[in-house]
Amino acid sequence: MSLFRKLPGVVLAEFESTGSLLHAAEKMSEAGYEKYDCHSPFPIHGMDQAMRLKRSPMGYIIGTMGTIGMIGMIALTYWTNIYGYQMVISGKEYFSWQAFIPVIFAITILLSAFGAFFGMLALNKLPQLFNPIFGSDLFAKVTDDGFFVSVECDDPMYDEAKVKSFLESIGGKNVEVVKGE
Amino acid sequence: MNEGASKIIMNFDTNTYTIKDSGKIGIIALVLGVVFLGISVLGYMDDSTHFFLNYLTAYIFWLSIALGGLFITLLHHVTNASWSTVIRRITENMAGTMPIFILLFIPIVFGLHELFHWSHAEVMDPNSSKYDAILKGKEGYLNQTFFYISSFFYLAVWTLFAYLLRKKSIEQDSTGNDYKLAFKKISAPGMILFALTTTFASFDWMMSLDPHWFSTIFGVYYFSGLFLSGLTFLLILLIFLKSKNILQNIVTIEHYQDIAKFTFAFIIFWAYMAFSQYFLIWYANLPEENYWFLYRWEKGWEIVSLLIIFGHFVFPFIALITRIAKRSVGFLLFMSVWILLMRFVDLYWIIMPTGLNEDGSHFGFNFAIYDIAPLIGIGGLFFWFFWKQFTSNAIIPIKDATLNESMKFQNT
Numbered sequence: 302m303s304l305f306r307k308l309p310g311v312v313l314a315e316f317e318s319t320g321s322l323l324h325a326a327e328k329m330s331e332a333g334y335e336k337y338d339c340h341s342p343f344p345i346h347g348m349d350q351a352m353r354l355k356r357s358p359m360g361y362i363i364g365t366m367g368t369i370g371m372i373g374m375i376a377l378t379y380w381t382n383i384y385g386y387q388m389v390i391s392g393k394e395y396f397s398w399q400a401f402i403p404v405i406f407a408i409t410i411l412l413s414a415f416g417a418f419f420g421m422l423a424l425n426k427l428p429q430l431f432n433p434i435f436g437s438d439l440f441a442k443v444t445d446d447g448f449f450v451s452v453e454c455d456d457p458m459y460d461e462a463k464v465k466s467f468l469e470s471i472g473g474k475n476v477e478v479v480k481g482e
Numbered sequence: 483m484n485e486g487a488s489k490i491i492m493n494f495d496t497n498t499y500t501i502k503d504s505g506k507i508g509i510i511a512l513v514l515g516v517v518f519l520g521i522s523v524l525g526y527m528d529d530s531t532h533f534f535l536n537y538l539t540a541y542i543f544w545l546s547i548a549l550g551g552l553f554i555t556l557l558h559h560v561t562n563a564s565w566s567t568v569i570r571r572i573t574e575n576m577a578g579t580m581p582i583f584i585l586l587f588i589p590i591v592f593g594l595h596e597l598f599h600w601s602h603a604e605v606m607d608p609n610s611s612k613y614d615a616i617l618k619g620k621e622g623y624l625n626q627t628f629f630y631i632s633s634f635f636y637l638a639v640w641t642l643f644a645y646l647l648r649k650k651s652i653e654q655d656s657t658g659n660d661y662k663l664a665f666k667k668i669s670a671p672g673m674i675l676f677a678l679t680t681t682f683a684s685f686d687w688m689m690s691l692d693p694h695w696f697s698t699i700f701g702v703y704y705f706s707g708l709f710l711s712g713l714t715f716l717l718i719l720l721i722f723l724k725s726k727n728i729l730q731n732i733v734t735i736e737h738y739q740d741i742a743k744f745t746f747a748f749i750i751f752w753a754y755m756a757f758s759q760y761f762l763i764w765y766a767n768l769p770e771e772n773y774w775f776l777y778r779w780e781k782g783w784e785i786v787s788l789l790i791i792f793g794h795f796v797f798p799f800i801a802l803i804t805r806i807a808k809r810s811v812g813f814l815l816f817m818s819v820w821i822l823l824m825r826f827v828d829l830y831w832i833i834m835p836t837g838l839n840e841d842g843s844h845f846g847f848n849f850a851i852y853d854i855a856p857l858i859g860i861g862g863l864f865f866w867f868f869w870k871q872f873t874s875n876a877i878i879p880i881k882d883a884t885l886n887e888s889m890k891f892q893n894t
Contacts, residue, residue, distance in 0.1 A: 346892060360805070391767065399764050402757060 309454040310433045310480040312464045313440060314473025315447060319345050321472050322448040326351040328471045329450065336456040340440075340449040359420055366416030367409045374401070374408040437479045494728045499876040501728065508869045515862025522855035531837050532845070533856075534593030535691075539833045540856035541590065542687065543711070543826050544864045545583050549680060550712015551576025552644050556676060559647075559669035562662075565740060567888035568733050568878050572716060574651055575872045577644035582867045584637050586860055590687075591630070599838070600624040600693040617693055624693055632686060636679040643672040648871075651879055658881035680705055688829075691836040695774045699759045706752040711825045713745045714818040721815045723877075732878060735809050736892050742808035745821065749802065753795040778835055782847030786831050794824040826857065 316322045319341065326339050330353040339348060378401040382388075387395055422428065434440055434451055443449055450473060452464050461478060468476050493502045526533040551573040558566045558573070566573075594601050604610040605617050606625075617624065646668050654661050681701025689700045697703075717738070723729050763771045778787055798821055807813055837845035879885060 364803075391765075399761060402761065 308433050310478070311451040311453050312461065312468065312476065312478050313434065313437055313449055313451050314468035314476045315439060315442075315449055316473060318448065322450070323347060323351050325450050325468075325471050325473065329452075332458075332467065334452060334456055334458055336453040336459075338451050338453075340443045340447075340451065342444055342446065357424070359417065359424070362420040363413045363416045366420075367413035370409040370412030371405055373412075374405040378404065433479050437477060439475055439477070440479075494726070499878055499880050501873045501877060503873060508866050508873075511862045511866035511869060513862070515859050515864075515866055517859075518855045518862060519859035522852060522859055525850065525852040525855060528850070528852070530593070531596045532848075532850070534590070534596045535834050535837050535845075536853050537589055537593070537856045537860075538597060538687065539826070539829050540860045541583070541586055542833070543829050543857065544860045546708035546711035546825065546829075547715045547864070548576055548579045548583065548644075549640065549676075549708045550710070550715065551578075552580075552640060552647075553676060553709055554712055554716070555647055556643070556669045556673050559665040560673055562666075564884040564887045565737065565891040567882050567884045568729070568737060569716060569720070569741075570882075571651065571876065571878050572719060572872070573712070574644070574648045575868055576712065576715065577640070578648045578871050579864055579867045580637065580641040580644045582863055584641065586863065587633065587637065594626065594629075598624075598629075598690060598693070600690060601626055601629075620693065624690060629686060632682060636683045636686075639675050639679050643668065643675070647672075652875050654879060654881050655876050656881075660883055662883075677705075680708065688832055691833060692774060695771065697759050697763070697771070697774075699755060703752075703755040703759055706748055706755050707825055707828060710745060710748050710752060710821060713741055713748065714822045714825070717741055717745070717814055717818040718822070721811055721818075724811065729877070732889055734889070734891075735811070738811060738814060739805070739808045739893055740891075742802060742814055742817075745818075746799075746802040746808070749795060749798045749821070753799070756790075756795075777844040778831065780846075781844070783831070783835055786827065786847055790824070790828055790831055793820070794828055798824075 314325075316325055322339055322341060323345060326348060329337050330351070339345075339352065341348075378398075379396055382396045389395070390397075390400075393400070440447070440449060450468065452459065452468070454461075456464075458464075465476050465478075494500075495502055522533065522537065525536065554566070554573040555570060555577055557563070558570055590597070599605065600617050600620070602612070604612045605614040606621055607613055608618070622628075647665065650661055650664060650668070653659075681704075684701050684704035688704065689695065689697065720729070720733055720738070720741075724733070760775065763775060766772075777783070798817060801807060801813075801817055807817075834847075835844050839845065
């Protein structure tokens, strides 16, 4: 359960600008770190490429959910009108598909939206009530003018001293270790 | 193939951003236009009602592209867009072809009685055997004087806004002033007038072909189609220029993807409108309304109706849904040509069945080979005029403040 997931803590380093953060992200991915993240007060163009992030699978999740909604609703309207409750409505055929296009459309959209919303939560491992990174007083700047790189302690390449010196070598300031629980 | 035609010399002046060609494209288009309009007279002699309906279809088809250009330009200014700055000059020039449509409206004036049943004096005359009480009730709107005044008004409004926007934009190329606010002051009222004029133009020129029938959504239905026409023509032109190494690195794959996204969205919007129109009429099943669809489901029109459902919605929807499709230039060219073709089929399906045979029955589907003549004829004149204006100035707004931002635009 992600709500009470224990996070092991991070090594935090501050950077001066968007440019140096982008540069740092490139260096981090080049060095082979996997469990690191960049924090900034606003989205930065080119960050995805710099961090070598894969394209999000959200499109496929939403598409699958939408298709399930469409097929499910076609099946439901067909079943109710042919097998469940055969009724003649305004002199039309039992299964008048035209009449059900709005509801098929609506359920397709609804399930797509569910896929988008819950898929996003699941992929981001949310909701998560606490993150040890908030233990850093300096990190409060991230909502205003701070640019940070954090490396999680369970990264396969993690070694506290090495990570610290590496962050300093790529221009990180105020490097600190924020311990988790 | 003609040797001369295949060797189109085209140079791109990278200092002034203008196209220098030998003038051949313009001449070819003009000759094609004149020759095929001449050929279409053969169709007139064969069956004049068929010819005029067909001419109207071709006229509205090309007009949609010009209107689409006008709409994209207006939209660019009112939404403060910056991604579309690189394509702004092209859409301005698409809209700038409006004067040619005033000229091309003349045959429609001559064909008024062939096209519009309401224009006959006897249907409004209570003593005549052809008296039609329903049309008498609509006489306040459906009369010749009002038709001429309103038609002229629509064309005048479009010409005026296209002219103002293009003139200001070209002025900017030399002065380099920031006209952002001036553009907005033109575009904001322009947008309102555009919505009203296109709606009523579609009522007057297409819906009133069957004067008993009415659909309040018809204007939106036509608008969704004209935007598609504009977008797909823009894509075809951009890909043509790209094949000649023009605008390389200025209009990038990111812009193609954005135009394709718009196209994809409006394929859905078009289907939404088309279905909404059909759905309410089908559900209520009132004889005053439903016959419009009934005579489009007989005499060969059922094939065209199905072609529109699958060719204008289902196929483009599935084909354009992925990001890969929207970013592949060759595939986009194919889809643009396909959708533009479907635009013609849609308009043909709206306009053509309204023609009446001698016995009062509706025209069956009967695509004569000379039906292509007005399409190529008007298209030739349209493209000649477009190309003449397009090549006489820089093809991007070179001094616009947002140009650099637009060139660097990226989808995230």
